[in-house]
Amino acid sequence: MNFIRLFRWSGAAALALALAVSTKAQDAPPQLSVNWDNVGMLSKTTPTLQVVVNPPLRRGTPVHDNAFKTLHDLGADYVRYVPWLPYPRLGVAELEPPQAGKTSWDFSLIDPMTIDLLEATKGHSVVLNFSTIPQWMFRTENPVSYPDDPDKTFWSYEKGTELRDPSFKEVADYYARLLAWYTKGGFTDELGKRHESGYHYSIPYWEILNEVDLEHHMSPETYTELYDAVATAMGEVEPGIKFVGVSLAFPGQDPEFFEYFLNHRNHKPGVPLDFISYHFYSAPTPDQTLEIQQYTVFADADGFLNTVRYIESIRKRLSPETGTTINEIGIISAQDMAQSKPGHTEKPIPFAYWNLAGAEYAYLFGQLTQLGIDVAGESQLVGYPTQFPSVSMVDWTDGKPNPRLWALELLHDNFGPGDKIVKSTAVSPHIYSLASVTKGGKHIILFVNKRNRDFEISIPGSANGRVDFVDVTTGFKAPASVKLTSDSLRLHGFSVAVLALP
Numbered sequence: 001m002n003f004i005r006l007f008r009w010s011g012a013a014a015l016a017l018a019l020a021v022s023t024k025a026q027d028a029p030p031q032l033s034v035n036w037d038n039v040g041m042l043s044k045t046t047p048t049l050q051v052v053v054n055p056p057l058r059r060g061t062p063v064h065d066n067a068f069k070t071l072h073d074l075g076a077d078y079v080r081y082v083p084w085l086p087y088p089r090l091g092v093a094e095l096e097p098p099q100a101g102k103t104s105w106d107f108s109l110i111d112p113m114t115i116d117l118l119e120a121t122k123g124h125s126v127v128l129n130f131s132t133i134p135q136w137m138f139r140t141e142n143p144v145s146y147p148d149d150p151d152k153t154f155w156s157y158e159k160g161t162e163l164r165d166p167s168f169k170e171v172a173d174y175y176a177r178l179l180a181w182y183t184k185g186g187f188t189d190e191l192g193k194r195h196e197s198g199y200h201y202s203i204p205y206w207e208i209l210n211e212v213d214l215e216h217h218m219s220p221e222t223y224t225e226l227y228d229a230v231a232t233a234m235g236e237v238e239p240g241i242k243f244v245g246v247s248l249a250f251p252g253q254d255p256e257f258f259e260y261f262l263n264h265r266n267h268k269p270g271v272p273l274d275f276i277s278y279h280f281y282s283a284p285t286p287d288q289t290l291e292i293q294q295y296t297v298f299a300d301a302d303g304f305l306n307t308v309r310y311i312e313s314i315r316k317r318l319s320p321e322t323g324t325t326i327n328e329i330g331i332i333s334a335q336d337m338a339q340s341k342p343g344h345t346e347k348p349i350p351f352a353y354w355n356l357a358g359a360e361y362a363y364l365f366g367q368l369t370q371l372g373i374d375v376a377g378e379s380q381l382v383g384y385p386t387q388f389p390s391v392s393m394v395d396w397t398d399g400k401p402n403p404r405l406w407a408l409e410l411l412h413d414n415f416g417p418g419d420k421i422v423k424s425t426a427v428s429p430h431i432y433s434l435a436s437v438t439k440g441g442k443h444i445i446l447f448v449n450k451r452n453r454d455f456e457i458s459i460p461g462s463a464n465g466r467v468d469f470v471d472v473t474t475g476f477k478a479p480a481s482v483k484l485t486s487d488s489l490r491l492h493g494f495s496v497a498v499l500a501l502p
Contacts (some may be wrong), residue, residue, distance in 0.1 A: 006168075027095050028455035030427045031489060034435045036443060043436070044279040045369040047411040049393060050080035050327055051117060055151040056396055059112050060456050066399030067382055072120040073501045074405075076378040076412055078375045080327045081117050082210060083110065086387060088132070088157045089150035093178060097136045100335070107181065109150050109199070118201050120327075127244060127327070128203055130178055131210035133171055138216070139164050153386045155340050161217050165251065168229035176233040179206065183238050206234060207244035207327075211259070215247050227261075228271045235272075242274040244247060244325060251278035252307040255314065262318040276373070278311070279328035280304045281391075282360065284337045286334035290350050290452070291302050297331060297360050297451045305367050312371060325375035329364055330339035346385045352452055353390070355494035358407030360494040363448045365411055366434040369419065369420045378408050395476065406470045406479050407496040414498045415466075416446055429456055431491065434443035443501040452493035462487050464502040471495035 051071065056063040069081070074135035081093030089109050118126065135144045138160030147154050163171060173190070180187040183203055186196040208230050212218040218226070223246070231243045234482060244263055248254065260266055261274065282300035284293045308326070333353075338344050342499055365376045382399070383392035393405040401409075420437040423447075427433055432448040452472065459465075463486050468479045471492040484499075491497060 001333045029458045031458040032427045034424040039420045041421050043369050043419040044374050044417050046375050047365050048076040048078045049378045053083040056382050056384050056388050057113050063399035068116050068120045079121050082129045085132045085157050086153045088146040090210045091132050092134050094134050098190050125204050127205040129207035153250050168226045172229040172233035175230050176237050178235050179237045204240050210247050211249035216353045220257045224261050228268045231271050244275040244277045246276045248278040266401050273322045275323040275325050277325045277327050280332050281330050281332040323374040327377035329378040330379040330391045336388045336390045354403040355472050358403045359448050359494045363432050403470050445499045447497040449491040449495040455491045466500045469497035
């Protein structure tokens with residue numbers, strides 16, 4: 001009997017001791033261990049953004065000056081510039097076909113924003129993409145009209161799937177003239193008339209069309225033939241210009257597109273395959289609160305990363321010299337998907353949403369760095385009600401940065417090609433980290449908090465280091481900075497933080 005009592009007592013004591021040890025372990029913050037001498041890879045990845053043409057970016061608006069100043073001050077490379085279909089007068093330079101001895105070439109509404117973009121990014125690379133082919137170049141049952149008001153959002157401009165010129169020369173010549181307008185001082189039109197611009201900008205990259213799986217629903221065969229025609233014509237205007245191709249909205253739905261396009265046998269001899277591009281947006285459903293969205297967004301991001309790995313396997317097999325730019329990354333809210341419906345009204349966006357979206361981009365930037373992607377572009381500089389407000393990187397009332405832009409600035413100022421990515425242990429399923437030795441020899445760590453709650457982390461040797469961060473406590477303000485007084489770091493909700501070790 002005494003033996004049984006002793007056994008029960010010792011068992012209870014052992015259980016209490018185990019619980020005490022477990023509780024103590026749970027109380028201790030998780031520790032990040034970094035092996036700074038174990039270099040896993042050299043980074044190739046440039047963080048950047050896209051600028052989509054829309055009325056708030058026009059001169060004289062409350063947004064214009066601050067937005068372009070923000071773009072200039074950022075100093076990013078590979079900035080993608082897209083005059084796009086909802087505003088035909090702001091993005092299509094020849095809205096009517098040549099007739100009665102005249103052409104309709106008109107850059108009066110297009111030039112101001114384009115020149116402001118080229119000036120704001122001077123000294124840095126840009127990727128131009130006048131994505132909208134003049135509608136009259138497509139066969140349609142009836143002519144397609146467009147609003148007289150250049151600021152009116154119009155989603156029905158693009159019609160038809162078959163070009164009226166099956167040789168693609170008409171489209172190719174249009175794009176060659178666009179390029180010449182900005183790089184060669186002007187061009188000669190279809191009727192032999194010279195149009196002078198006086199512009200001689202350097203445009204190192206041109207992306208040929210946008211989301212062709214949605215816009216005009218092009219097959220891989222049609223798009224590849226058109227790409228070859230446009231690249232050949234533009235290459236004659238500007239030898240050495242590099243091209244970006246494919247630009248799919250839903251890359252995971254059509255891997256055959258990459259199989260076909262990246263196969264050099266499907267292209268004319270000498271046509272370069274410099275880059276492919278594609279896009280990703282997380283899309284929470286209408287019934288998801290922000291509390292639920294924080295789980296959806298990062299689950300969607302992980303699913304997209306599997307798509308990236310698959311496409312990369314195709315690229316490396318068929319055209320390893322071709323680079324990859326993922327040049328639209330963001331979240332599209334459910335209400336934005338209903339923006340074109342009659343009677344749609346915008347609901348206020350929670351402030352913490354902008355931090356969630358910034359954290360999503362930072363997480364994908366880190367993961368894409370580890371996958372060897374060349375360019376990771378956040379979308380987009382300005383969105384506003386009726387044109388995807390949930391993807392805006394600035395306040396659409398005044399053009400000043402929101403947390404998505406500040407998160408990009410943190411990445412741009414601290415990470416880039418040539419960094420040594422070193423081995424480190426995972427801290428938590430809720431915290432992403434990326435340790436890097438910069439080209440200047442600094443030891444830095446990126447942290448992304450995927451949740452809207454605080455976490456404490458232990459990083460040996462981090463005392464006296466500096467942390468720059470954007471999170472729910474900084475709001476729309478510029479990144480905050482603190483000096484660590486110990487080896488412990490507290491990450492607030494949806495934090496994007498960069499720790500520079502002493």
